[in-house]
Amino acid sequence: MVVIQSSDPIHAAEQIEGLHENEAIANQLRQIADLLAEQKANEFRVRAYRAAAETTAQLPTPVREIIEHEGLEGLIALPTIGHSIASLIESSLRIGWIPLLDRLQGQPQAEHFFATLPGIGPQLSHRIHEHLHVETLAELRSAANDGRLLKVPGLGKKRVEAIRACLAHRSADDAMTERSVDQFDAIPVDEIMDIDREYRERVEAGSLAKITPSQHNPDRESWLPIMHTERDGRHYTAMFSNTAKAHQQNATHDWVVVFRDDANAHGCWTVITSQFGKLKGFRIVRGREEDCQGYYRKHNAFHHREAGHPPHPELPTQWEEDEGRRGVHG
Known part of the structure; x- marks a missing residue:
């Protein structure tokens, strides 16, 4: 039952509209929880979204008013709504939807x-x-x-x-x-590469839930594996790229897009198998090729040329023949 706390008709109407907005946001949070559960995400995250949805739906005050008067801290102070979910609620108020919800459905908006x-x-x-x-x-x-x-x-x-x-x-x-x-440059390449490795291994094992992307999918097939994982409390989502460019280049089972979806620190990286240069045949984070060279040096995937040749690293022949073509990390 909705209790309106104002006797002023205009303010009362605004409150009613605001409480309906609360319910709409709560429904988005419930959808996120349902999708995370279906996609085998961390159970704690699922429970957190469900609890936040109920808190939002039961608020006697529109969340828009709370943010206007108290800022984001006013939302964070509410039971079950931490910084991450408070920021998602603010995003919904600002642009009309929560981008994370689209991402979980394979629908980048x-x-x-x-x-x-x-x-x-x-x-x-x-x-x-x-x-x-x-x-x-x-x-x-x-x-x-x-x-x-x-x-x-x-x-x-x-x-x-x-x-x-x-x-x-x-x-x-x-x-x-x-x-x-x-976080494009702040997160170590090692972490992104490890997420790519985990995703590809789990795809091969068939242990991931599959979603039905709305774009570039005329037959409405549930083909896109999605993975949720964590590194030291940082939440990541990984999936194959479903862009038009990935389809044009037959890379929908090679290019892996990694999203970090924390509230205050987010980012997006694409990991691909390099087709040219010193890293040909290796998995690389696009846009961070120099960091990737350092990554492979650290993991002893490079060797120095023989005396008399230019002193820069190259891919070992054995790696190229046995593993590089399959995109396995060193």
Whole structure:
């Protein structure tokens, strides 16, 4: 039963609308919990989302009012709603949905959100998502600042500067964007490679749940294995890439996309089998090739050339013949 605490008709109507919004958010959290359970995620995470959904649904005050008056800390102070889920609730209020929910269903919707930004239409938004796999404003801003956005076809320096200015203006009023920390370079390559290894091993063992992606899947097949895993409390989701580019290059069972979906620290990486260069035949994190060379040196996958040859590492012949082609880590 909904109890309206205001005698003012306008405020009462706003409260009713806000409480309906609470229920809509609670339903999104329930869906996340159900999907995590189906996908064999950590049971603690499943219970946490279910508990947060019930708390949100039973609140006597709209969560929008709580954030407006108390900020994110007001949500975090509520029972069962920690920092991570509070940030997801804020995201839902800000953009109308929780991107994590789309991701768990194999339905990346980031490109539709980016298309609402000034200077980024549907076509450019699609190219950005296809080439960089960014999912949030923080990740898009990071790509604009570190030069990755310039690598998107059709984007010149002036256009990137305009997008960067738009994102800087947006972030001034966007507390979520300011709090978010992109982890593209912060997470060690070793950790991403280990997640890639675990995912591919579990795919081969047939131990992962499979989802039915809505894009590039005309027969509506449940073919896409999804994995949830943790490293020292950091939550990750891994799945094969289902982008148009992955399909065009027959890489839907090679390219592995790894998402970190914590509240304050998130990121997205794509691990592929390199087709050229010093790392040909090796699994690499796209965009972090130099770090990958260091990774393989550390794991003794490189050897030095014989005397009289240029002093740089190369792939061992045995590795190329026996394991490199299968993308197994050293």
